[in-house]
Structure formats: C-alpha cells, structure tokens
Amino acid sequence: MGKSQKKRQMRRHNPMRVPDSHLPKGLESASATSSKKEAILPIIQKMESVDPLERKWSCVAVSNLIQNDPSTRRLLQGKNVVGALITRLSDSEEEVVIEAAGALRNLCIDGGFDICAEMYNKGILSPLKTFIPKISTALSQFLESSKTAPENAQKVVYEFADNVITILWCLSETSNKAMNAINQISLIPFLMSFLASRDKLPVSTVTSAAQCLYVLTDENFPAIDELRSNAAYTACLLSVLQSDEPTQNANGKGKALDERTLAFRVLCCGVMRNISPVPPPSIAATVDVDRDIVLPNLEPVLSLVSLPETSQLVQELIMREDAVPQMEKLSLKHTPKSDHKSPSELELERLEARLRTVQLALEVLTGVCATLPDPEVPAQEEEEEEGAEDENEADDEAMENDVDDDMTLDEITPAKQTSPSNPSFLQTLVAPLLALIQPTALSFPPTAAPSPHPPTTSALSAIHIGALECLNNIFLSLRLRSTSTSPQLDADSGKKIWDEVWRALGTVGTDVEQPGQERRREMWEVGVGVLWGVAAVWRGALPPDEERVQVLAQLCSAASDSGVKVKCIGTLECLAQYPQAIAANQVIARYLLSLLPPAAAGPTPTEPMLQAASALIDIYSDETLPYDINFREGRFLDALVASIEGVRKAVRGIDRKRERELRVRGEEVRDNLVAFIQYRRGLGV
Template identity: 40%
Template sequence: MGKAQYKKKTQERRHNPLRVPDAHLGSGKGEGKADPAKEKQMLPILNKLKSPEYADRTWACAAICNLIQNDAATRRLFQGRNVVGELIERLSDGVDEVVVEASGALRNLAIDGGHELCGEMANKGLMSHLTVLIGKISNTIDSIISSSQPQKLTEEQFQGRKHLLALAENVISLIWSLAEANPKTLQAVNALGCESLLVKVLASRETLGLGVSLAAAQALYSLTQDNPPFRRAFVSYPSALETVISVIEEDHALVESSQQAKTRKGKGKDKQVNGAEQDELPDGRALLRRVLASGILKNTVLAGSRTDEKVNVLALTSGTILPLVNGLLDVNLSDICSRVSELAQLLPKEGAINPGKDFKTDHRSPVEVSLERIERNLMTVVIALEVLTNVCAGLEDEEEAIFNGAEIIAEGEDDEIDEDEDMEELFADEDLIAMGRDPSLIIDENLQSTTINPGATLSHLLSTLQLPTRLNILSQLTPLSFPPANNQPSIHPPTTSVLSVLHIRALEALNNLLLTTVAAVPSNDAAASQLTGTIPVRDLWSSMFSLIRTIGSEPDALNMKGQEMRVEVLQMALGCVWGTAKLGARDLDVQNQNIQTLIDSTAVLRSEVSKVRVIETLASLAARKSVSDEQNKVIGTWLLQLLTSSASLTAEVLIATLNAIIDIYADETRSYDRAVFVQGGFLEALSGSVAKVRAEVKKIDKRKSRQLRTQGEEVYENLVAFIKYRRSLRL
C-alpha cells in the first residue's frame, strides 16, 4: 500500500482540449442564465445555416462559434435548437469554405463544451463525416507531398491549400477532443484508423505548417496514453517512430524564428496593444510540438522492449528529452499571473456581437492572442511535467499473474475452503487468537519484491537537476490557481484551469521522485544519508503544509462544484508529505498542528490511496526516534479508534490502519510503549477487534481483488501473532 505512482492521467484533469469546466465561468453562465442580447441573435443566425448563399452559411458558422465561447448557458440554448446536428450537416456542404468554418465551430464547441458536447457529436453522426474528411485530407496531402518541384500557385490553388490546412487542423482537433471525452468516443476514434493521417501530417510538418502539425502531435499524445489498441497501430505504422524522433531532435528555436520571419514578411511594424508589443511572447507552437513528441515516445516505447531495440529510449531520454524538459521548469508563475491580470483588463466586454461579413471562427483580438500564447506556454510546461513524471516513475511493482486454467481450478477449491471457514465467524475473538499464527511468522510487507528502474540516475535527478526544490516551487499556489470560492469567475478561466493542472503535474512528478528514492534508499545508514541528503526534506515539509493550509483555509470550497481541483491538489500534496516523512522523519520539526492537519484531512479525501498515504505518514511520525509520548498518543489513539469504531472501513484503509498500529508498537522497548500502548489499553482493544477484522477481510472478493485479499489475510494473521507476542511479554 502507499506505493501508487502517477503514470496515468485521468480525463477530468486534462486541461486542453476539454479546456475550462463550465463551473469555472461564474456569473450564472454555468447555471443557465443566458445573455438576452445573445438569445435575440440566435434564431436569425441558425436560419442562415441553411441559406442558399454560401457566404451566409459561412458567416453563420463563425457567429455561432463566437456567441457561445466560454458561455455554457448560451451554448445550451443553441443545443436546444440542434446546433450540433446543423453544423455536422454542413460538413458535407459543397463549398469548401463552409466546411472549414463548420468544422471550426464544431472544434471550438468540443473544446469549450467538453465531454457533454463530444458525446452529442458522436451520437449525431460526426464519426462518419470524419471518416470521409480524413480520406479527403489524406489524399490531398499525398498530392502536395508528391509534387517534386514547388510550383507557383494560382489564387484558386492557394485558397484551396489554405482551406485544406484549416480543415485538417479542425478535424484533427476534433479527433483529439473525442479521444479525451469518454471510453465510447475513444473507441470510435480508434476505429477511424487515423494514425496514418496523424503520422503523415507530422512527417510533412515543414510543408503543412505549425498549426496542423501541432494538432497532430496533440492528438497522438492523447491517443497513445493508456490506449493499447491505438498504440499498437501507431508503433506498427511505417516511419511512425522515426517521425516522432525527428521532431524530438529538431531545433524548435529555428523553426519558430523561421515561422516568425514568414509572418512578419511584408507586414511592416508589429502591431501594438495599448503600447505593448503583441509579439512580446514567443509563439511556442514548435516547442510544444517537440515536448509532445517526447511524450508520445515515452508513451509508446518501454525501455528494454523489442521496439526499443531500434530506438534506445534511455539514451534519447538522457541526451535530449530530459534536457529539453529541464529547461522548462524555471517558469515564474507569479510574473505570469501579473501579466494575465493586466491583459485580462483589456479584453473586450462580453455581450452580443456584430461580426462583419468576413468574420471567421478563429477571429482573435491582439490581447486574446497574447493570452493564448501565455496559455500555450503554460501548457508546454504541463506536458513537460507529465513527461518528467514518467521519467521519475522508477518503480515496477509485481503485477498480479493472469489466471491460467490450473489457477482457476485452484480458485474454485479456495471457494470451497471459504465456505468451510465461514464457520469461523461463529468463533469468539479469543478462539480466533488461539487459532492464529505463531508470533515469529509476522510478515513484513516492505520485503515485497520491487524493481527500481528510473528513467535517469537518481543522483542526477536529485542533485544535478535539483528537481525536488524546483518541483516544489511549481507546486506553490498563485492567486489565479483556483476559481474564486465566491461563485465569481476567474479573471481569465483558461489560465486558472491550466495553472490548477500544472500544480497537480508538479506534485505528481515530485511524488514519483520521492517514491522512487524511498525504494532506492539502502539499508546502510551512511549510504542512505548520502542519497537523502540531496533532498531538502524540511523545506518540502514546510511548503507542503503551507499549501495544505491554504487549501484548508476555505473549507466550504472543497465541496463546491467547479472546485474539484482543490481536492486533487490536496491529495497530491499529501502524497509528497508521505515521501518526505519516509525519507527524513528524524530531521523534521513535527508540530502538533501538523499531526492534527493530517488527521483532519482524511475527512475530505476522495481517494483511498490518499487516505492510506495519510495513515502511513502518521505511522512514520509516530515511530520516529524523537517523537514525544503526547504526539505518539494522539496518532495511536486515532488509529485505534478508526479500527474499532462502528463506521465501515474500506479494505485498503483497514489494512493500512492495522499495519500502522503493528509497526508503531512492534518494539516494546520504545519510550512511548508503556505510556501509550500499555496504559492506553491498546492490547485489549486490538484483541476485541479480531473477529471484526476477520469478517472484513473475508468480504474482499479474491476474484476481483486477489492481491488485496492476500494482503488482508496477511495483516489479519499478523494482528493475531502480534497480540500473542504482546501477551507473552506479560508472562
């Protein structure tokens, strides 16, 4: 227990394309209060979607997109008029420009509407249209690539290529959004066979440009995460891995400077935004594309696998990927928040829009462009942290064996034995204790086999790169990290959303690094001190509790809709507290308030893993050499009450609680033993819980949770042996 690493990313925590949860928006938008001025414009715009004039149809697609941006209430008004179905129908329009704008509107709907709208799109036939469009885009790209000599394009050809690139970017972004939405839409995306298009786009990035190739990288990164069917198709596709490696090794700075030169050519002076240059920030798309490619490779190639024979992922990680990621970790979040606050004041006021005839779905003011660049740069750091989390995940726990025929038969025999053992439930606690194992046979769970295989040497990660300190800095909250707890919107919801995820990713990477270090600490005290001496445990301890106190200072917000990230960050911070306590409990200045904070936190945690982490952290603190009788008593009494209370405990928490009590009081020579364990009547309370523990362990379904059942049986037997041993000391 407590060894949970963070390799998988739940869809709820993905920042983009499912970008800003409705509840972040505030001002009634997430609750259904639509802007009356926008509502008045709705029907005329919808009617123009079926206009005989293609210019009207194009305009209507763009207008819809901009009316509902970051406005859930208005979006639902349009949904009630079947706007999704109408836009999907426009994907088969005979005019390319209409198809482009319709796909752009659907893309933006998917980004802003998230899971709900992606599911609706799939249900209303979007996938069949995507199949047709993927084929059309792929064939056109093939014709562009096959042109051996660059030719001067006619105006019609130029517009056609422009439409192709915009359509390709929109379609690939839709694929990306659908892959993130839910298992059903992910399965539908897998069935599209889109890996060929995505690899082709990425391989032709120089010809096709940054926009569409970045979308392809984003889609591939998402599709290769925890998705074996697509991962197999991708790895087996010719040149797929070679293409990804070429992106990783590409100098993004040269790509971006070349792109900037093309953009500025013939435009004269840069545009100004209230006296500030629009291009003050790097575009960042080539850098993000390169970091995403690094993530794609880490998702698809396991070190030492047959695929890795041609790749050598460890060499690429140490030589290219890790230096790339490392260069992104020193971002100053306080400065970014200040800049976002300034720019947010310059955004145009919301309300009804009056777009001109040439209005497009991608229309952005200079201020919005600057804010998007900030968001993109933060997202690049998020993906870099996800890659780093993978690098720091150095533990390979033994997987439970897949049952073969003989094991199934044995399982059936176990069921028969279970039926016979049901009679044990009639036995009293003392009868069960008498039947228990000998005290000399107590099993130490820490002796279970674990392979340590970090993506880089620990000394490099801890000492050279100083990752604990730098990840700690990135985990600290800013004024924009969460939506306000007063139901008002953030001044810029996209920035708030990405900052929340960034903190979580930094804590996940730190958690994995600490976890790997705990497993790697040798038994030799001198060697252990040398390894852990590079980790600032006191600073980490102080910072994590400061973060926990900040989140706890607004307790009502923890249960509010739209504030789910607060609990996510809290759980990650508690995981890092666990690692810090395991590595340096003897060096920590543990205050009584720290212990009470850990105990109180279990009431709001939603993850069983996090609750187990808190219990194990408290056990480490209670057993440290410098612990006072008072602190030991507070922890021990709480654990005992947790075990013996009438409240139902999950199997994971029950096992962790018993292990903690046995670990703390296994050595009767400790100074606190008599004052707490003996005088507190702990032995008698434990003896009276044996039948309850046995009954709870037998409730664990060994078919569904074989390993957990084994752990439960071991801890039950350890409890009985522990009771016997403690009783023998009285003789």
C-alpha cells in the same frame, strides 16, 4: 501508496478550457447567466438558411459566442447546435464546411468530454472520414508544387486539416467506443505524413497531428503496434527530438523556438514514451527513451515560466483589455465580428499556450516518475470450488483463537521492496516541481468571484496538480527503491519539501466542497499522497505539528474516497514515529484506534481500517522507543485484541475474485495483527 498515472480525463492538454462546474445545472440557469441569449435562436435558424452566406455566418457566430462563455455554450447545446454543425459538414458550399469544422473544433476544446460524446453519438465520424483522403491529396499537391499553389488556398487547407485533426484527437479520449471507431480509420500514416514534412508545413497543424498521435498511442495498442512496426515512423520521431533545429514556421522564415514548436517537441517525447520499447531494426531501439530523450527535453520546460509572474501579467492584460471600448458587437445586421485580435488577446493566448506546454510536460513526466512497478502480491492459485472457500473460512476461525502462535516480529514485517535502479535522476526534478505546486492569485478563485480569465485558471490549476502527481511518484519511487547504495537524503531537505507541500495546500484552503471547487479538492487528494511519500522517505525525521496532525485527521474523517483516507492514515503513521513526539504520538494512535472495530463511531471502510491496523503495528513494533509509553499506559494492546473479531469479519467480507489484491492485503494485516499481539504479550510489559 498508489502511483499517480495518466488518467483518461487528463490525457488532453486541454480537457476543458473554460470549466463550467460552478454553474447551476439546467438551461434555465444558463439562460439567466448568459449575456448573449438573444442571439442563440437566430443563429440556429440561419444555419438552415438557403443562403450559403447566412449558413457560413451562423457557423462563425457559434465560435464567437462560446469564447470563454460556458453559459452561452450550454444554451447552444440545448438548441442542438452540435447536430446542426455536423449536418453542415456535408454542405454543398466548401466555405460552410470549413467554418462548421472550425466551430466544432472550438466546441471540443472549450466544452470538454460531454460535447465530444454528443458529437460521436450524432455521427460526426462519417463526414470526418471523407475528409482524410481529400486533405492527403491536397497536401501532396502542395508539397510537390508549393511555389505554384496559391498561398491562400494552402492556408485554408492547412487550417481545415488542423480543425479535423483536433476534433479526432478530442473524440479519441471520449470513450473506448470512439477510440475503437477511430482505430478503424487508420490515421497513423495520415498523421505521420505531417510530421515527415514538418519543415514545409505550418507548425500549428504539425503540432495538432503530434497531439493526435500522443492521444492515439496512450495505451491504445493498435496504434502503438502500427507506429512501432514502422522503422521510418520511429526514426522520424527520433530525428525531431535529437535535432537542435526547431520546426520552421509556415513561410520558412525564422526559426525561433515559439510556444507551438516547443509543444510539438514535448508531444513527440510523449509519443516516443507511449510506444517504447521500440523493437529492432529501428534506430530508436538503441535509445534509452527516458534517460536520453524525455528527461533532457522536458526538464528545461519545467522552468520555462514563473507562475506568479504569469498570473500577474494575465491580470494586467485583462484590466487593459477591459479598459478598451469593445469593437463591433455581434449583430444579425452585420457580418460576424472580425478575427483580428488585440495585442492583449494575442499575449493572453501566448501565455496560455506556454502554460499548456508545461502542463503537457508534467503529464509525460508523471509517467517517467512512475516507471517502478507496483509491488506485486504473492501469486496464489484461484480457488475454483466452493470447498476451497469453506477451507479458508475455517482457517479464519482458527486464526481468531490462535493469538498464542509462535511468530516472531521479523516474520510479521513484510520484506522491503528493493530495486537495483538508482533514482538520483528523479531528485533533480524536485526543486522545479516544488515551484510549480505553489498556487497563484488566479489558480483557485472562489465560487463567488469567478476567474477573470478561465483558460488561465484552468491551465494553472492543472499545472499544480500535475506537479504534485510527479512528486507523488518520485517519493513513492524513492521509498520503494531505498537500498544501501541509494543516495542519503538529509533531514533538512525532507523538512523543506514537507513545508513547501504544506504551504501549497494551505494556500488552496479547505473549502473544497462547493460547486466549481473540484480542482481544490483534487489538489488535496493528490497532495496528501505527496505528504505520505515525503513522510515515508523521511520516516521518523519529521517532527509532527499539532495543527497539521489535526488537518490530516479531519480530512481522513471527511473524505468519502477510501484512497484519500488511506493516504491520510499512512502520513499520520509516519509522523507518529518521530521518537521525541510523545504527545503527538498519543493523539495519532488514539485516532487510529478510533477507526478500528468495535471503537469506530461508524463503519470504517475496509481498506482504511486495514491501513489503521497496519499503522499501529508499525508504530509500536519497537518497544524501546520513547513514545512506547503511550502503548503501555494507554492499554492499546487491549484495544487491539478487541478489534480482532471486527478485522476478521471485514477481511472475510472482501470478495476474493473481484478484489483479489485487497483480500491478500487484508489476510496479511489480519495475520500480522494476531502475531503482533502475541509479540507484545510475550514482552510482559
């Protein structure tokens, strides 16, 4: 059972704010679905104008046009808007440079990785690198003489810094090539200077610096080492998280813990976790980061919002906004539309920010819940000579004929993985996580009716999936850390959790193959892992429901991903071990046998096939259970004997060097299958 880890595409709190996978590919389809296509060409043309006002206007217009509008964004991409904006970063007019950076920042946020990759390939890092020392100089001057510096000038620099930092963080997750290039800029001192002066700077800019640090320290060892080795940096991060005083607003007035300040603290938790353990002499070396820092700061965030209430409020705000006549339309005869936002727009942004903070907290907690290492396979020396391979082939041949081996059942059953760690702290997370997996009316809109507010839909679906990933890791940890001293989990709790996960997946529905429904499919892919974890923790205590068994079997058959198939099989295995469910046990066992050679209707991928064979061994390892009658009367032993040759062949086909762990697992299952057959034959029943 694999752990859910932070995936590269999920690093950013906002991997794609306005998803466009539901749209047909190609510029022609984008043109057909865009209501602003007439404005595209004039904007691109005016970006090359000799008049700096027109160049500035065109940069601002790009930001206005792409807002919640993926079709228009695609049309602009087709006209090389990225290249044109990067050129404007070297413009002779400062205001044009500032607006170009803002437009590029918005394209990063709304467009996702494809646009970021395009920016990197078109050389955006060259002008960005020149901005770093200029921003640092201006920042130092403002901090030394903030009272004499014009407030408007400070605001411009802080917003420009925010835009540059945001672009850099988005580029950092585009590819390893981009990350390596950014490592050469030595951003850590620049970013930490914002955190060190957080009480004198706008919280939005400081938060962007923290976000960039969070991305840069995610399994990126040059940045990790630089932060770890500087005791002042780690002490600064620790002071943020141990302080009861939230970050001030830019003007120093008021200290309300708003969405941005809360996001800042969550990001600092993520950075601390990324760089831990911190070596002495830093004061952070004495702190248990997960127990003393991350959990106390992030547990309350999980209960920060009610998703159904938020969804309902967003729908009301959208209706209210639609009912208000639109103000000035974008026109070439006028300046770009005003940045003034209505109360409804501001409230929508506030709600989205809060949802994104919850999403970010879940991302960090997924790592906390995955602290248990994966079970290690036995160390084996690599065979470097072809003769060693031949020897193994000979062993396989011998195994085929040696079904009368003198192995006991104890020898076939792998030793249980245990850990001295007490997982009770993980259980306190389960209730709030279960609330966060339940979809709302805006979470998964059908293809035929796109979301009325795509950013909210994107955030909601990401929260559901993030909560499921946390639950997956929690139940995996509980299963693997099960010891005699572990807290006993009653069957009623298991049944409640089981039903809640199924309720969430039932709301998502099974129509996951249509364009734009990738999030639905991801819910099932992660959700079935949670089901396996829950079923494994409460193995034999969850009565199998006929409809749910059928859904799992159908998902297993339809899934193209071997990992999903394995999860389905693992879940079915646990359900089959409910002692009184004789009929369900028979249905599950016959389905598992249908995945084994030679009975399989088509070629079963190797890993799911091995999982099915292992499942059957576990289900029928105790002949005294009521459902064992199915094994005897159904002549399952004959079916297993007939499968040996196919299993051997599949194991032999696993590349020993490229798929080392799977090969070891395959050999173990093959040996167990032979021993199990011998054991059942020896029973004489």
